[in-house]
Amino acid sequence: MNEKQRLENQQINQKSSADVKSDANDNLGRLKNISSDELISKYFQATYEPPNMRKAKKRLKKDVDIHYDFEIPLEMKEIGKGKKFLIRTYGCQMNEHDTEVMAGILTQMGYTSTEDTNDADIILLNTCAIRENAENKVFGELGHLKPLKLENPDLILGVCGCMSQEESVVNRILKKHPFVDLIFGTHNIHRLPQLINEALFGKEMVVDVWSKEGDIIENLPKARKGKIKAWVNIMYGCDKFCTYCIVPYTRGKERSRMPEDIIQEVRHLAAQGYKEITLLGQNVNAYGKDLEFDYGLGNLMEEISKIDIPRVRFTTSHPRDFDDRLIEVLAKGGNLLDHIHLPVQSGSSDILRVMARRYTRESYLELVRKIREAMPNATLTTDIIVGFPNETDEQFEETMTLVEEVGFESAYTFIYSPREGTPSARWEDNTPMEVKKERLQRLNALVNKQSAEAMTHYQDKIVKVLVEGESKKDPDVLSGYTERNKLVNFKGPKSVIGEIVEVKITNTKTWTLDGEMVESAVEVR
Ligand code: SAH
Ligand code: SF4
Ligand code: F3S
Numbered sequence: 001m002n003e004k005q006r007l008e009n010q011q012i013n014q015k016s017s018a019d020v021k022s023d024a025n026d027n028l029g030r031l032k033n034i035s036s037d038e039l040i041s042k043y044f045q046a047t048y049e050p051p052n053m054r055k056a057k058k059r060l061k062k063d064v065d066i067h068y069d070f071e072i073p074l075e076m077k078e079i080g081k082g083k084k085f086l087i088r089t090y091g092c093q094m095n096e097h098d099t100e101v102m103a104g105i106l107t108q109m110g111y112t113s114t115e116d117t118n119d120a121d122i123i124l125l126n127t128c129a130i131r132e133n134a135e136n137k138v139f140g141e142l143g144h145l146k147p148l149k150l151e152n153p154d155l156i157l158g159v160c161g162c163m164s165q166e167e168s169v170v171n172r173i174l175k176k177h178p179f180v181d182l183i184f185g186t187h188n189i190h191r192l193p194q195l196i197n198e199a200l201f202g203k204e205m206v207v208d209v210w211s212k213e214g215d216i217i218e219n220l221p222k223a224r225k226g227k228i229k230a231w232v233n234i235m236y237g238c239d240k241f242c243t244y245c246i247v248p249y250t251r252g253k254e255r256s257r258m259p260e261d262i263i264q265e266v267r268h269l270a271a272q273g274y275k276e277i278t279l280l281g282q283n284v285n286a287y288g289k290d291l292e293f294d295y296g297l298g299n300l301m302e303e304i305s306k307i308d309i310p311r312v313r314f315t316t317s318h319p320r321d322f323d324d325r326l327i328e329v330l331a332k333g334g335n336l337l338d339h340i341h342l343p344v345q346s347g348s349s350d351i352l353r354v355m356a357r358r359y360t361r362e363s364y365l366e367l368v369r370k371i372r373e374a375m376p377n378a379t380l381t382t383d384i385i386v387g388f389p390n391e392t393d394e395q396f397e398e399t400m401t402l403v404e405e406v407g408f409e410s411a412y413t414f415i416y417s418p419r420e421g422t423p424s425a426r427w428e429d430n431t432p433m434e435v436k437k438e439r440l441q442r443l444n445a446l447v448n449k450q451s452a453e454a455m456t457h458y459q460d461k462i463v464k465v466l467v468e469g470e471s472k473k474d475p476d477v478l479s480g481y482t483e484r485n486k487l488v489n490f491k492g493p494k495s496v497i498g499e500i501v502e503v504k505i506t507n508t509k510t511w512t513l514d515g516e517m518v519e520s521a522v523e524v525r
Helices: 003-028 036-047 053-057 093-108 132-151 167-176 189-201 247-251 259-271 297-305 324-331 349-354 361-374 393-406 433-456
Strands: 084-089 122-127 156-161 182-184 206-208 229-233 276-280 311-315 339-341 379-386 410-415 462-470 478-481 487-491 500-508 512-518
Touching: 084 093, 093 122, 093 156, 093 189, 093 229, 093 276, 122 132, 132 156, 132 167, 156 189, 182 189, 189 206, 229 259, 259 276, 259 297, 276 297, 297 311, 297 324, 324 361, 349 361, 361 393, 379 393, 379 433, 393 433, 410 433, 433 500, 462 487, 462 512, 487 500
Parallel strands: 084 122, 122 156, 156 182, 182 206, 229 276, 276 311, 339 379, 379 410, 487 512
Antiparallel strands: 462 478, 462 500, 478 487, 500 512
16 A cells, blocks of 8 residues: 555544444444443444454454654644643553553643642553453542542543443443443554543533544654653554453554564664563564565564664564564573563363463473573562363362473463453353362462572672662662562662662572672673
8 A cells, every 4th residue: 555545544543433423422422312321323324343253263364554744733732731640551551551651641731740639630441451450450549530420520531441442341431430431442542632532512411432443643642751761663453363352352452563663662762762662562572574575573673673772672472473484583682681471271172272372381391491401590480370161170270280390480370250242151161169269279389389489599699789779668779670679678779770780699588689799790680
């Protein structure tokens, strides 16, 4: 598609989305007498389709456009002068980073940030849909914010992020939380200025959720949270369709950024003095698969390893796409750190098959073997789901033995949570919740034991710590992470915040290390 066609298309998209939105507003019926059921069905017919596995799997790779022309409309550049915003972020790093983009946009509109809800003119909840309890937290928060909104009708209260991409959630907000002013999804963050404008000057709730996945918008402003570590998106979306997971529906299909755009962003961060970047994607190992030329994560990491930035991490890896080329590049070390987060989800090949993870226990172990062969010191961490529908005791035991066999040094562990619209949510599940909870406890005990044990190996060793700031518990103590992502607390001068220093470990705990800063030392990790 040439540039002219692209622009025309963009205009068509914008026009239709605006029409649809004003439809939705008309439909809201606050001013007209229509029932919320009527307005919901009318609104969703126009703009949105709920998760549909068969349709989503047919989505085309090629209709993603890249835009380099984001601009805040002139008339909205001063809208926020003297006003404040607060964004509450739930969920994963992708959401954390989206919050930085929204904060960047709001800052360019003249708003400043605040931590105090009473002080805010705009409150946005950037939500996560991954498990039911993530959603419950947001509904709870809406309940807390209701009195504030009733007291201060000028406050703009918005819900965005992954939950907004779900039909059932939008329905629930329309029905039970009509005091919300604005709902928008993950594909249209760049329309925030227009959405705020409409929420400020319109009388109805603004609902703008796109089921068509977004294009890639390159030059969005970002108000990054810190000056030491930064997130860099390398791709958006996920095409893996694990049978339990909502992400492919809330984030859309896999779209890779162009390598040169990523490299330019990393160079820029290095020039600004950032010490660590984390490359982000739901499945970073699929990076490049949708590009029209032969280029993968290995190639990208190799390019990035040449940039003068001390630390480069990436998350999240999917075992299925972890290729030899990437292992070869990672093994060269340098600024590419040897901590790999490699979610396994289960140790049972049968469960992995019904999860549609497309690898087996054996092939996962083989991948681990290859990684360890190339990077003998690599730290491996993981994600695990217990109590997948009908998981048997034996199948759970396979997870326990796999955790031991690999020697994971930490793991995020979850009880399976059915998500509406995903295949597994329709399956009968005969495993009682009590059993699932017991399994989780046993698994956590094992993970804790392994973590504590891994920590003991650091006793009296010297590690390199990127100092992030004062420790949360004690302002006299500094804290930061080692190359292998262990949190270290130590005494040292505040002047080293933002620097990489050597720390001798004096005490080890289950999840953290204590130490003393050393002036000069033998190099170890
Ligand atoms: N893209 C990453 C994970 C993203 S979600 C990957 O595939 O590894 C983060 C973690 O949440 C997943 O690894 C999984 O362990 C967990 N998770 C996802 N859906 C879940 C569900 N329905 N119930 C419980 N945990 C879930
Ligand atoms: Fe979800 Fe990760 Fe599977 Fe994608 S790869 S469907 S994000 S668990
Ligand atoms: Fe949650 Fe969306 Fe991330 S569902 S885990 S915030 S991609």
